[in-house]
Amino acid sequence: MRFYADLHIHSKYSRATSKDCDLEHLSFWGRKKGITVIGTGDFTHPAWFSEIKEKLVPAEPGLFRLRDDIEKEVTEKLPGSCHGIFLFMLSVEISTIYKKGEKTRKIHHLIYAPTLEQAEFINRKLDRIGNIKSDGRPILGLDSRHLLEIALEAGEGCYLVPAHIWTPWFAVLGSKSGFDSIGECYGDLAEHIFAVETGLSADPDMIRLVSDLDRYRLVSNSDAHSPAKLGREACIFNTDLDYFSMRRALETGDGYDGSAEFFPEEGKYHLDGHRKCNIRLSPDQSRQLDGICPVCGKPLTLGVMHRVQELADRTAGEAPETTDPFVSLVPLPEVIAETEGVGPNSKRVAKEYEQLLHKLGAELGILNDIPLEQIRNLSNSPLIPEAIARMRKGDVIREAGYDGEYGRIKLFREDELKQTVTISPPPSPGKGFMENIPPLSDDFSVEGAELPNDLPRAVLKD
Known part of the structure; x- marks a missing residue:
C-alpha cells in the first residue's frame, strides 16, 4: 500500500x-x-x-x-x-x-x-x-x-x-x-x-x-x-x-x-543573513564578509546551504542520483492564495480549499498524484491547475528564507496574474494512489465547507 x-x-x-x-x-x-x-x-x-x-x-x-x-x-x-x-x-x-x-x-x-x-x-x-x-x-x-x-x-x-x-x-x-x-x-x-x-x-x-x-x-x-x-x-x-x-x-x-x-x-534557514538588519546573503557573499553583518557588525546566522557547502566533498555534478526520490511541493492554501491575490489564511482561500477537497480528495493527492486534466475539469479557476503544473515541474520563482524568516515560492510573475496565463501541457501522469475520488455532491455549498465550531481552523504560524 x-x-x-x-x-x-x-x-x-x-x-x-x-x-x-x-x-x-x-x-x-x-x-x-x-x-x-x-x-x-x-x-x-x-x-x-x-x-x-x-x-x-x-x-x-x-x-x-x-x-x-x-x-x-x-x-x-x-x-x-x-x-x-x-x-x-x-x-x-x-x-x-x-x-x-x-x-x-x-x-x-x-x-x-x-x-x-x-x-x-x-x-x-x-x-x-x-x-x-x-x-x-x-x-x-x-x-x-x-x-x-x-x-x-x-x-x-x-x-x-x-x-x-x-x-x-x-x-x-x-x-x-x-x-x-x-x-x-x-x-x-x-x-x-x-x-x-x-x-x-x-x-x-x-x-x-x-x-x-x-x-x-x-x-x-x-x-x-x-x-x-x-x-x-x-x-x-x-x-x-x-x-x-x-x-x-x-x-x-x-x-x-x-x-x-x-x-x-x-525554509527559514536556507541562506545566510541577519534578519534584524534585513540582510540576506549567499554563502559566497557571507564568506567574503567573514560571516559578519555589513550593517551592524554582528555575526551572521549561517544557513543550511552554507553548512552543506562546508561539509560537502562533491559538486552537484559529482553527486550520485539520489536513492531516495522526492517531489517538491507548495502547500495548497499558498497555491490558492497566490492565484486569488490574498493571504493563505483568508476566508476566500478557505472556501476554495474546501471545495477542492470535496471534489478531488485530500491535499497531498491534489498536489502530487491526481492527473492535471482531472484538476482542470473540476477547479473553479484555470490558474490553480496551471500553478500545480508549474510546481510539479519545478518551474517556480524562489525567494529564499534566512535567519528564521521563511522564504517564499511564487508560481506566477506579478504581470501574469493580470492577464491570461498560458496553460502548460500536462506532464506524464505520476504514480497516483488516490483514485476513484467521488465527485462534488449536488448538495455541496460553500457554507457547508466551513469547519464546524468544535473543530476550529488552526492558523498558528510555525
Missing part, C-alpha cells in the same frame, strides 16, 4: 504550539492533508501520554487509532473523499544540551516506539535525568549517545532519527552547535542510526553533496506546531500498513518511496 506519513509533529503541550494540537484536530487535519500515519509527538509529556492512553487503541502492529466514538465524531465532519484510514505512531522529539569537545552541543532527536510499555520505559528513564513535565519537547542535559542508548534499551523496534539535521541552532550537523558527522555525535552506537531528517531548508539533492550521509535514508516531516501545517513535508511509503514494515523500509530502502519536500528555499 502506498501512503503518506508525517512522523514529526507536536502536541498542545509543546511550547509555541496551537491549542488545537489535540488528537481530534490532528486526525481531522491529517485526513484533509492526505496523511495515513502520523506521529503522536510529545509522548514523554505526562498529560499528553495520558490522553494518548485514553483516546487511542491498538490497530495494526505498532500503530494506534482513535477510539470508535471519537473517530465517528471526527469523520462525520469531513467530506467523504477524506475518510481514509488514519493511524498514529508513538513519537517524541527530545532536545539535548551538553558539553562535548569543548563546545556546547544542542541537538534535537526523534524517538519512535511500537508499544505504550516501551514509551513508558523511555519516560521513566528520562524523568530521572531531567524535567519532562513542563514541555512536550523536553530539554535534557544528556549526551546524544546516552539518549540513543535509552531508546535501544526500550526494546525491539524502538529507533532514533536525528531531527532536521542542518538547522543552525539545534541539529546534529548545525553550524552553531552541531558536529561534523553523525558518527561524532553518537559515537560507538552510530551504527544504529539508519535515517536522518532533511528539515524544511534542505532537500535530498543538497544532502547528497556530503558522501558521509549516503548510508542514511532521508526522511521528511512537517514538524507542525498547528494542525493546518501537517503534511507540508512527509514520507512516502509503499509497505504493509504497520510500524515494523515502515521501520524496515527506512532501514533497507525496500518500500520507501521517498519524500514530499518543501522547496528548500522556503
